[in-house]
Amino acid sequence: MIETAYQRLTSRFARIATIHEASSMLGWDAAAMMPPGGAAARSDQLAVLAGLAHGLLIDPATADDLAQAEQAEAADAWQAANLRLMRHAHTRGTALPADLVEAQARANSSCEQVWREARRRADFSLVAPHLTEVVRLVREAAQALAPALGLSPYDALMDGFQRGIGAADVAPVFADYERFMREALPRAEERQARRPPPLRPKGVFAAATQEALCRKLSARAGLDYEHARLDRSIHPFCGGTPSDVRITTRYDEADFSQSLMGVMHETGHALYERGLPAAFARQPVGEAAGMAAHESQSLIIEMQACRSDAFLGWLSRELAETFGGDEAVYAPDNLGRLWRHVERGCIRVDADEMTYPAHVILRFGLERALVAGELSVEDLPGAWNEGLHGLLGITPPDDARGCLQDIHWYDGGFGYFPSYTLGAMAAAQLMAAARRALPRLDAAIANGDLSPLVGWLRANVHGLGNRLGFNDLLRAATGKPLDPRDFEAHLTTRYLA
Amino acid sequence: MIETAYQRLTSRFARIATIHEASSMLGWDAAAMMPPGGAAARSDQLAVLAGLAHGLLIDPATADDLAQAEQAEAADAWQAANLRLMRHAHTRGTALPADLVEAQARANSSCEQVWREARRRADFSLVAPHLTEVVRLVREAAQALAPALGLSPYDALMDGFQRGIGAADVAPVFADYERFMREALPRAEERQARRPPPLRPKGVFAAATQEALCRKLSARAGLDYEHARLDRSIHPFCGGTPSDVRITTRYDEADFSQSLMGVMHETGHALYERGLPAAFARQPVGEAAGMAAHESQSLIIEMQACRSDAFLGWLSRELAETFGGDEAVYAPDNLGRLWRHVERGCIRVDADEMTYPAHVILRFGLERALVAGELSVEDLPGAWNEGLHGLLGITPPDDARGCLQDIHWYDGGFGYFPSYTLGAMAAAQLMAAARRALPRLDAAIANGDLSPLVGWLRANVHGLGNRLGFNDLLRAATGKPLDPRDFEAHLTTRYLA
Numbered sequence: 001m002i003e004t005a006y007q008r009l010t011s012r013f014a015r016i017a018t019i020h021e022a023s024s025m026l027g028w029d030a031a032a033m034m035p036p037g038g039a040a041a042r043s044d045q046l047a048v049l050a051g052l053a054h055g056l057l058i059d060p061a062t063a064d065d066l067a068q069a070e071q072a073e074a075a076d077a078w079q080a081a082n083l084r085l086m087r088h089a090h091t092r093g094t095a096l097p098a099d100l101v102e103a104q105a106r107a108n109s110s111c112e113q114v115w116r117e118a119r120r121r122a123d124f125s126l127v128a129p130h131l132t133e134v135v136r137l138v139r140e141a142a143q144a145l146a147p148a149l150g151l152s153p154y155d156a157l158m159d160g161f162q163r164g165i166g167a168a169d170v171a172p173v174f175a176d177y178e179r180f181m182r183e184a185l186p187r188a189e190e191r192q193a194r195r196p197p198p199l200r201p202k203g204v205f206a207a208a209t210q211e212a213l214c215r216k217l218s219a220r221a222g223l224d225y226e227h228a229r230l231d232r233s234i235h236p237f238c239g240g241t242p243s244d245v246r247i248t249t250r251y252d253e254a255d256f257s258q259s260l261m262g263v264m265h266e267t268g269h270a271l272y273e274r275g276l277p278a279a280f281a282r283q284p285v286g287e288a289a290g291m292a293a294h295e296s297q298s299l300i301i302e303m304q305a306c307r308s309d310a311f312l313g314w315l316s317r318e319l320a321e322t323f324g325g326d327e328a329v330y331a332p333d334n335l336g337r338l339w340r341h342v343e344r345g346c347i348r349v350d351a352d353e354m355t356y357p358a359h360v361i362l363r364f365g366l367e368r369a370l371v372a373g374e375l376s377v378e379d380l381p382g383a384w385n386e387g388l389h390g391l392l393g394i395t396p397p398d399d400a401r402g403c404l405q406d407i408h409w410y411d412g413g414f415g416y417f418p419s420y421t422l423g424a425m426a427a428a429q430l431m432a433a434a435r436r437a438l439p440r441l442d443a444a445i446a447n448g449d450l451s452p453l454v455g456w457l458r459a460n461v462h463g464l465g466n467r468l469g470f471n472d473l474l475r476a477a478t479g480k481p482l483d484p485r486d487f488e489a490h491l492t493t494r495y496l497a
Numbered sequence: 498m499i500e501t502a503y504q505r506l507t508s509r510f511a512r513i514a515t516i517h518e519a520s521s522m523l524g525w526d527a528a529a530m531m532p533p534g535g536a537a538a539r540s541d542q543l544a545v546l547a548g549l550a551h552g553l554l555i556d557p558a559t560a561d562d563l564a565q566a567e568q569a570e571a572a573d574a575w576q577a578a579n580l581r582l583m584r585h586a587h588t589r590g591t592a593l594p595a596d597l598v599e600a601q602a603r604a605n606s607s608c609e610q611v612w613r614e615a616r617r618r619a620d621f622s623l624v625a626p627h628l629t630e631v632v633r634l635v636r637e638a639a640q641a642l643a644p645a646l647g648l649s650p651y652d653a654l655m656d657g658f659q660r661g662i663g664a665a666d667v668a669p670v671f672a673d674y675e676r677f678m679r680e681a682l683p684r685a686e687e688r689q690a691r692r693p694p695p696l697r698p699k700g701v702f703a704a705a706t707q708e709a710l711c712r713k714l715s716a717r718a719g720l721d722y723e724h725a726r727l728d729r730s731i732h733p734f735c736g737g738t739p740s741d742v743r744i745t746t747r748y749d750e751a752d753f754s755q756s757l758m759g760v761m762h763e764t765g766h767a768l769y770e771r772g773l774p775a776a777f778a779r780q781p782v783g784e785a786a787g788m789a790a791h792e793s794q795s796l797i798i799e800m801q802a803c804r805s806d807a808f809l810g811w812l813s814r815e816l817a818e819t820f821g822g823d824e825a826v827y828a829p830d831n832l833g834r835l836w837r838h839v840e841r842g843c844i845r846v847d848a849d850e851m852t853y854p855a856h857v858i859l860r861f862g863l864e865r866a867l868v869a870g871e872l873s874v875e876d877l878p879g880a881w882n883e884g885l886h887g888l889l890g891i892t893p894p895d896d897a898r899g900c901l902q903d904i905h906w907y908d909g910g911f912g913y914f915p916s917y918t919l920g921a922m923a924a925a926q927l928m929a930a931a932r933r934a935l936p937r938l939d940a941a942i943a944n945g946d947l948s949p950l951v952g953w954l955r956a957n958v959h960g961l962g963n964r965l966g967f968n969d970l971l972r973a974a975t976g977k978p979l980d981p982r983d984f985e986a987h988l989t990t991r992y993l994a
Contacts, residue, residue: 018545022519029522037724038741048515052549227534244535
């Protein structure tokens with residue numbers, strides 16, 4: 001039997017994906033299990049594996065097979081998409097000169113180290129020269145990637161996290177949301193002020209009991225623990241591989257809110273991985289469709305489903321049964337006031353769903369200006385504080401709670417921030433479409449049953465893998481590209497009705 | 498700066514070792530953490546990593562650099578030994594044709610699967626044809642390795658687990674021990690029969706309490722948990738890497754014996770990994786000196802130190818303090834009768850230290866005959882039962898408790914069994930040497946202080962890495978090659994005095 005160029009490519013990309021699986025497991029271990037003394041050896045292990053995967057990708061044989069496979073007719077749309085994604089990965093992998101990649105690795109690593117100290121001391125000047133170098137190299141990389149991908153430099157960076165959407169699509173959507181929020185936020189605050197403040201859970205809620213409940217709820221949402229683990233880490237995340245998903249959370253024995261909502265968030269990510277098309281496992285087309293698509297899946301479970309009135313009514317009884325004590329805390333209305341509380345704050349990761357996009361809009365504007373060379377690093381703290389004030393009317397008390405709060409830029413991550421809000425908006429848009437398709441959706445959710453929702457997501461998102469870019473995925477699932485109005489309608493119903 | 502061939506080799510072997518580190522971590526995860534659904538993907542990951550490491554080893558550039566480096570003068574004995582070990586690894590890696598390696602992987606894997614069923618049903622005939630094929634391929638491999646290594650076929654197999662000792666060294670040592678045991682075992686049994694039977698621990702001994710004690714005792718023995726973890730697995734083992742050692746055990750809440758002695762055993766392995774020469778990390782000369790050397794380090798901690806009268810006197814108080822209840826169980830004399838009980842049994846892994854070598858001597862004889870083609874697979878059950886009866890005077894009730902009990906042969910592992918007894922003998926020989934060098938050794942052990950022993954092992958075993966083969970290592974540390982008399986003297990003192 002003669003192997004075709006396409007078949008050779010699928011073998012090669014399967015090997016690459018298998019190496020990435022190993023790296024993903026080692027990354028999970030580093031966050032959830034590894035003793036501190038293992039850190040240095042672990043970075044070496046990850047670097048060697050990354051180098052091996054990259055070597056397979058940029059091997060001249062890959063280019064030869066791609067050229068040959070592109071001459072043949074694709075068997076079907078899946079194969080055509082897979083081949084396009086192989087070409088796309090190869091283009092990204094070969095567009096950057098090796099010395100630039102190395103310089104970035106060095107600069108990002110030392111900048112990130114210094115950032116930790118700068119944030120601790122709230123002293124931006126410490127890290128400014130390092131960030132200047134990181135930005136210089138990011139611009140160089142963006143300029144090398146742009147022509148290869150046929151995108152603008154900033155879009156070439158975004159494409160590294162989420163393909164199929166660019167700044168020209170995002171900017172009007174964010175502008176629309178900004179207008180909406182300027183009007184909606186004061187009204188939501190006013191309405192909130194008229195209601196009694198929530199009763200706060202007063203633990204001790206034993207970590208083991210919280211963990212058992214988290215496991216039960218995530219399993220009920222469809223996570224199969226024959227193919228998954230739930231563990232603890234400082235920063236919750238979802239890692240592992242599609243057949244062995246690893247989610248983590250942390251437990252605060254004074255309050256179950258963070259672990260519970262956090263685990264439902266990670267469960268959304270995990271269900272996406274579990275639902276990817278098995279027939280294309282380890283192929284580019286069988287992967288998740290990008291970071292914004294991934295975030296849409298965590299947020300549709302956490303924000304759209306689990307924080308809905310319907311679900312809270314059901315969850316209320318589960319909580320009372322599990323933890324006992326003062327039942328007023330678990331009343332659906334109280335859970336709503338607790339977990340749907342709007343507040344203007346400086347810290348992105350603590351933000352509610354209405355103000356969160358403001359944090360992203362701020363960073364989107366600033367990072368585009370940095371990449372375009374229109375904003376210099378030394379002017380960043382001022383621009384940040386001015387921008388936040390313009391959006392939310394508040395000013396960070398120091399840079400630790402301002403432009404030093406997030407790791408992303410300091411480790412070279414430019415073009416990633418929009419994913420959070422694109423995901424939140426897509427979650428609302430998908431939920432609206434699911435509701436149209438499934439009239440009994442909310443009735444099921446009111447019984448704590450997410451299976452109709454998850455079934456719809458499997459058919460319309462998970463099972464499509466990476467066949468479609470972000471806007472095309474939304475078009476296929478909801479009939480339109482990214483549209484902020486579903487998200488705005490969701491917020492209006494939840495916070496203003 | 499011009500890189501020498503030797504420097505290129507050190508980089509290449511460091512990459513290979515780093516891949517092996519990743520595999521080792523994934524192996525630990527598979528045993529201690531992985532949900533069952535991750536198994537298929539995990540074997541793919543391990544296979545891809547093994548293939549990549551092998552590819553780097555047999556790359557033509559490795560051969561060129563070896564030839565060139567061997568022309569140059571070595572900087573010192575370490576470098577000379579490292580280069581010899583690189584050549585040795587390359588010779589082993591290239592001696593077998595790729596199709597033989599593949600055929601072995603397939604045959605071992607399917608034989609191992611069938612073995613599980615055959616053992617469950619106690620039906621050797623199920624697996625006999627598979628084992629015949631495994632043995633055929635092992636013989637082929639041994640015959641290919643032998644001329645390349647300048648060893649006999651069986652020694653070439655042994656060399657894969659423990660270099661520096663062969664069947665001609667082992668056979669007289671085992672014969673000597675057999676003579677000793679025939680005389681000593683009845684006397685030990687007689688003496689044992691005159692003493693009261695041990696009081697058995699009657700739990701519940703909570704797993705968490707056992708685990709805390711295991712952690713405390715292993716830390717006290719020198720295991721630094723900044724660079725180590727203790728977890729649970731069905732089959733206890735020591736894995737991970739020198740800077741991040743992972744040991745496991747299992748807990749029986751009815752009895753703390755297994756977890757406690759098991760953890761001290763794995764601690765011995767872990768201390769060896771931790772004590773390897775850091776200057777030669779990821780180099781062949783910086784690795785442990787082989788499986789028998791490794792077993793000597795687990796057994797010197799578990800059998801020589803922790804089951805000694807001196808240690809049991811100290812441990813007695815720790816146990817009473819930790820678990821409370823009936824203090825008579827923790828009396829040093831009772832612990833001695835509990836943990837130093839001689840009994841003729843069919844199962845190797847359950848054997849005491851005096852009869853354990855009989856199980857190994859049996860397998861050593863049988864596997865040499867299989868490899869030499871002097872014993873056919875269909876005659877194995879009969880030869881096994883006859884051999885065990887000749888050594889211990891007992892006959893297995895069925896093959897599940899006879900020639901089907903161990904996985905080793907069924908997954909292609911020939912030449913490994915001697916390591917267990919070589920390790921036990923080396924442990925006694927090293928202990929005798931440490932005692933000569935450190936007159937206060939037993940006084941320290943009687944205070945629960947293993948640091949003088951571990952310090953001596955670091956200087957005389959751990960810190961030497963893989964510079965010396967097994968017999969040379971013993972020569973350097975004890976003044977003589979493997980000698981069964983120290984082990985026999987140890988048993989005489991412990992079981993006959």
